[in-house]
Amino acid sequence: MDITYQYTKKRYDFGRQPMFCEQGPEMCDSIATNVAEHKHYILRNPVHQLTQNTPAFSEHHVNTRRAEYTSSGANHAEGGWPKDVNTLDPEATQRYRRKIEKDDNYIHCVMSLAPGMEHYVLQNNAIDMYRTYYAEMTSLTAPERSSCRTVNVYRDGSTGGAKRPVSSICWQPEDGHRFAVTYADVDSYRNTHSTTNSYIWDTENANYPEVTIQPPVPLLDLQFNPRDHNILTGGLINGQVGFWDRRQGGGPMGTCPPHVAHRDLVRNVLFINSKSGQEFFSGGPDGACKWWDIRNLNEPTDEIIIDVVKSSFDVQSMANANGVTVLEYEPTIPTRFMVGTENGLVVSGNRKGKTPMEKLPAKFEAHVGPVWSVERNPGFLKNFLTVGDWTVRVWSEDCRESAVVFSPPHRHKITAGTWSPTRLLSN
Template sequence: MEFNYSYQKKRSEFGRQCMFNDRGPELIDNYAANRKFLKEYIYRDPVDEAIQNVTVQAEHELNTYRAEYANAGINHIEGGWPKDVNINDEEQTKRYRRKIEKDEGYPHIMSQLCKNMEECILQNNAINIYQQYYTDVEPTPLVEPSTARTVNVFSDQLAGNPRPITHISWYPEDCSKLVITHCNMVFHAKIPPGGTCSYIWELENPNMPQLILQPPDQSVCIEYNPRDPNTLASGQFNGQVAIWDVRTSNEPVDFTLMEESHRDPITDLIWTHSKTGTEFFTGSTDGMVKWWDTRKLNASLESLIVDMTKDEQILSRAMGCSVLEYEPTIPTRFMIGTETGHVIGGNKKGKLPQEKMIAKYQAHLGPVLALERNPAFVKNFLTVGDWTAKIWSEDCKESPIMWTCYHQARLLAATWSPTRFSVFFTCRSDGIIDVWDVLQNQEHATLSIKVCDVPLTSVRANELGRLTAVGSQKGTAYVVEMCEHLSYSAKNDKALLTAMFERENRREKILEARNRELRLKQKVGGSAILGTSRMMLDKYSDETDFFDDIYIKSAEIDFYAYVDKMTKKDERNALTLFKNFLSRIVYIICSR
């Protein structure tokens, strides 16, 4: 039986029609003979040619038959059962199996069948499934390579005098634009004309800012109101707070009173979770944290002096605030990063200042430049200062649970990824942004991007996950797009990160208990227990790799004793030199 099928197609789909006609031969070109070239012709006489004086015999085969395939279905049923055994009856089948197993020939037959099966299994074991057998095929990577690219660049519009970027804030609704503040934090630095403005940029238009904010003084930090994106609050260099409404004008609509404001520049500003959505709090290097309401800016709602002493709070010994942290899911809790390297955990419910500052962490050697909680694990927070970044847990106050290596360049900013909870970004003073994924590698950065040649001063991740804005010291902001696996979490990432944080938290608690035990033994036994403590530490050195406080304290005592000795010696030498100087002056005067 033959099948025919007619294909119908429009003439226009065949292309241009070819028109053929009869045409005679045409002479395109003619080259006449040149007898001068005949003299250059060389005759070969005799001519040698090598031949094989054997008959060439070869056999060639060609398969002209085509394999034919056919699809057919079969019905598989369990066979081998006697007719008197009902295979649907479980008791009869079990009884028949026991009868066959008791047969004398059953072991011999099974041993023969097992040999054939064992040979097939050993063939599978002899093949290395991870070996690369084909050199022209690239092996599939086990981990997807990490990539990133710069998609937009926003430059400071102040010609000739670029100012460092101090703060970046994304538009809260669709993250289609961002506001950037520029401020020169050098004390008594000369401000050029127009040097106080900040900009609101659209991602699709990097050539011209959407709005230029013009405050009377420089803005150090600025934040969108998460409930009302048309309202912004900025912390000024002179300590005041300015409120903006981008629907009305590019100038502030309200200011705090100078006598109620901070005495130093405002370093950070965060909106808090409230019923009205109009409350926020600010921190400054004058050592105070103030809570405000946009409806009543003539006075702060509440103020706190960052002084951890148990007696009366004094502003002169307060620690300057360098960065703030607030988690909306815990509305009464806040954190303060200080210029002395401490991180203070606070509770707004406390009545006394000592009850408001409930925890203290010795985080870094210098100022804390970045402080942020993990978006999924709020008990864990990230800090950046000096040359390293550290991950802390609220349950461990003596040491971090994880930390990066000490870089050759200083770290100036950091932030968590809002969509992939194991990823955070750090900015360095050599113009490199590092992307860390603690689930992949805890010793080295997963990806390092050379953004520019100047220090990167600020970083802010987009709430949607893919974009990250980075600000430089020369006033240029870069929007970097991360690859997909650095932006979104996988199915098991949260469970793995939970197990990792719990394990590291448990380890640090064990080490803290061990340190307290050693300090207690040092206090009770004195120096006689040093040898025993050293032996105990050597015993556990493979499990608890840390320096015990006993030797650290002894080294500190020796160091400060040497410093005091050299200081007193320098004072005596200075006094002797001063006496000699006076005697010479007296001699000169008397001689005249």
Template sequence: MEIVYVYVKKRSEFGKQCNFSDRQAEINTDISPSPDLAAQFVERNPVDKGIQCSASMSEHEANTERFEMETRGVNHVEGGWPKDVNPLELEQTIRFRKKVEKDENYINAIMQLGSIMEHCIKQNNAINIYEEYFDDEEAVEVTEEAPSAKTINIFRDPQEIKRTATHLSWHPDGNRKLAVAYSCLDFQRVPEDMSYESYIWDLENPNRPELALKPSSPLITLEYNPKDSHVLLGGCYNGQIAFWDTRKGSLVAELSTIEFSHRDPVYGSIWLQSKTGTECFSASTDGQVMWWDIRKISEPTEVVIMDITRKENLENALGAISLEFESTLPTKFMVGTEQGIVISCNRKAKTAAEKIVCTFSGHHGPIYALQRNPFYPKNFLTVGDWTARIWSEDSRESSIMWTKYHMAYLTDGAWSPVRPAVFFTTKMDGTLDIWDIVFKQCDPALSLKVCDEALFCLRVQDNGCFIACGSQQGTTTLLEVCSGLSTLQRNEKNIASSMFERETRREKILEARQREMRLKEKGRAEGKDDDHRDEGLAINMDELVVTAEEEFFSVIQMEMRRKEVEAMKKKAKTKQPTTETEEDVIEEETGEEDKSNEESTA
């Protein structure tokens, strides 16, 4: 916006022009001091006096024009990996190299380039032995800086009717773009004129989105394909699955038929690590997890019902609201439900009932975030109600670590991809918490107020430096954390591993103790029921206990008497002769002792 003020007044209307000239100083009046006035003078100390001799200052504001960047691409088809070869898959790259090395043109090109490269290598090897290296190099000092984060960019929803930023996804190649899904999740409160569009933002140009995605229903989730960065998968509010190819424009490339889609909004969608790169699966609050192949997306290839009773009854299924899939465990996946239960599943089970392996229960409300630790897949993070919890697959009764109960509701969470002991959480009060459990377990290492409205989702970049947070009003804030939170610390992996193992062992001990107490309570309850049957046995047991007690105390009394007699005999030998009374007592005690010994022998 430009602010311009045009002066239209004529010069003659400003008054007479002032003419200044240089001349010598002149004395016009000389007033001598009056003694009468001097006698009336009252000195005041200190004296403050305001004068107007300071320089005149003026403020001027100028709004410069913003420089807008525009990105233009060139389709370069020569060189590089073919489209059907994934450079991240080692087997595919080795197979392709072997195929190329057998080509005659490849061998001729290598022979021609070999002499040129040999000349360059010899030049590099000609080192000046008299050159001094690292002359003024100073020792690098390791400084432990306080955790910090700063705002880099803000991407605002360009629509007039603001919507919630429901999901974020980073571009897989270089993370230079960010895909944001926008939707209104208030039940039956969607405005009539609300736009359905979601956007792809370029990090260098926050003024306007690079591409607008136009679905038939608002998007809840939006995910980049890690193998093909031009393809995006979206889960719609009406339960349909759609995907886009950015090379073909803003319109949907393919859409699932509504008869075979979910019945509720799709809250989770993840790409599978397959050879084709076209397989994915989704989850919804209708209690179903569906597998898809975008080459034939009209209907799902497989459906699993989240019924923990293993009866496959859709009416008893738990609503899925978050998903977790680890590529190193291709047959396993986890589902976070609205009821606060995490369901661990095995996709390759023989029967449908065996696909649900076990459950983890610990939250009072929906589990909005579920993610395995990238370094230790056995440990996973869940975010729900007012806490974030860390679990271990070896301990199913309860979580091994958890945060305190916050005053605000937690909405999302994620592990750091570079540090095993750091994770992030967002809250309804607009706060981003960064936890470092090696440094501090009770409180977050850094708590940052991102915005005034509620934060709804977050996503961490692969290098761990940048965090994107989406708010309820559609504002996406890009934050950069300090190097201390995005750099692997010394011996951190061993410390985090030992901490998780220690807490897992502690929970196992507590679980065993709890089971033992439950068995005792069960035994007591069963014992009360069998009192009438075992009444005779109980009476015999009581008699035996009483007899044993009497024998025990009689042995003690006999031993005490024996010691007293020995003490009296010893006293009689060492001191004066005993009197008749003492001798009688000794004889009486000795007689009783002999008598008791005879009885015990009998």
């Protein structure tokens, strides 16, 4: 192998005569000897070491022997038979087949070969793919398709300029023509304080809201009292809770003090089944559920930290709490409730529990992201529906390991789900 090196030089450097001269040494600097360091100096025997100022390169090629491979097959018109079996005698072959079929290894061998054989059987190319089959059958009637039309559009009447997204909608119980709507944009509120009004609409009048709710900060959730339809309670974006009277509108009738409120925004509020009908509870990303009484909002009546501990001796901590995204409450089970968390858990709670494990007795690893909906089946209370990430799942309290029914991952993210009141199916 020949290696050729090429050296380049600029043209104006050609023919220049080098000029050398003799010059004596010059003292640039003189550093005195440090006596303390000089005592530690140890003489060393002369050491010889070779030094090369240019890197060394080498190239090597190796050709391995090439292995030649061929693919060949064999066509068995009749299976492989032992030498002592006469393949022309039907009785001898039948007798040998019965002997082999009684062997235990025969069943395992057939089961292992069946998937591969099924694959080639299904590839039968004897079917005419261009022929129209079953043309003589009568056509089926088209399935009934559900549809809806827009009756009214209830627009946000704020004059702030920017459009506000709807954060919650609540229908008035036992009355089908009023509903409350709250508007809140969490990201924009942190930067600029826009309009905070929420409205109660009458379905018969889409031009103007019936009542205007004026909270001090935007409302994230607003719920009607199931007993007194004129009272509404809501959760504010600054962590406080309050209540309003529909007959008066305007500002809140009362709010909780900031030092007992949630540490972050309040995502959900729900009324509970109590004797007075004035109690509700709230939850938010701070990882705490708090129970309140409208008659006295100076402090919560009860509080549970959503921290699932492993033993009764563990202490619940707000540092390990799971942020709450959705609340669920069934009035027929007054002491029980369920919460969906930001990390995909659905936690079942018991307000009457004394130890941390009795307060949060069960958890379900429902989704890989935040849980957006949790709702019990109105006919079978042990079953509940969860919505999160891209799936909808149905769970049973008797089975915590896996969902009973779950949908395949959808193309788009699902944000809400509920049970049909007639068919008990999810929408």
